[in-house]
Amino acid sequence: MVFESYGVAKHDASFNESMAYLLKLNKYRPPKSNETNLGIRIHTDKNFVTILSQCQINGLEVQIKDDEWISVDFSPSSLIIMANDAFMAWSNGRIVSPRHRVVMNGQEDRYSITSFSFKKGIIEIPEELVDEEHPQKFKSFDHFKFLEFYAKDPQYLDERIIKSFCGI
Numbered sequence: 001m002v003f004e005s006y007g008v009a010k011h012d013a014s015f016n017e018s019m020a021y022l023l024k025l026n027k028y029r030p031p032k033s034n035e036t037n038l039g040i041r042i043h044t045d046k047n048f049v050t051i052l053s054q055c056q057i058n059g060l061e062v063q064i065k066d067d068e069w070i071s072v073d074f075s076p077s078s079l080i081i082m083a084n085d086a087f088m089a090w091s092n093g094r095i096v097s098p099r100h101r102v103v104m105n106g107q108e109d110r111y112s113i114t115s116f117s118f119k120k121g122i123i124e125i126p127e128e129l130v131d132e133e134h135p136q137k138f139k140s141f142d143h144f145k146f147l148e149f150y151a152k153d154p155q156y157l158d159e160r161i162i163k164s165f166c167g168i
């Protein structure tokens with residue numbers, strides 16, 4: 001759908017054929033009295049798209065401006081779809097990879113399920129997304145090499161890391 005809306009649907013099939021998926025179950029316990037209520041620190045995801053279920057207990061917050069966060073208070077059966085760092089680079093910066101965190105408010109354990117998609121091989125920035133008004137912001141890159149780069153030296157947990165890996 002996103003590919004279509006950017007007029008680059010021809011790349012859709014090759015993308016879908018070369019995706020890898022990781023399913024992760026997260027468990028957060030309530031903070032002890034000497035701990036902060038941050039369940040997971042501010043970060044962006046390094047993959048293409050994340051599909052997330054907060055199960056029964058909300059707590060996910062997304063940064064919408066410098067100092068402004070919104071809680072994702074959807075019904076427990078909702079799935080949240082997030083575009084992430086690799087999608088941001090692919091879109092030549094048109095798509096924003098949102099900084100997010102988990103804040104623990106109650107006294108119950110919290111569970112979430114996440115599915116992360118990764119592209120096997122090189123992510124090319126479609127030439128249709130580069131023009132005079134939108135000069136190229138990212139070089140084509142190998143998604144798994146980006147993950148290695150991040151794992152070796154995670155200077156930043158947020159989108160600055162992809163900018164330092166393949167930003168122009």
Ligand SMILES: O=C(O)CCC(=O)C(=O)O
Pocket residue numbers: 024026040045052054059060100101102111112114
């Ligand atoms: O548990 C959540 O709601 C978010 C988890 C998350 O951001 C992650 O695993 O990257």
Ligand SMILES: [Fe+2]
Pocket residue numbers: 043044045100
């Ligand atoms: Fe995340």
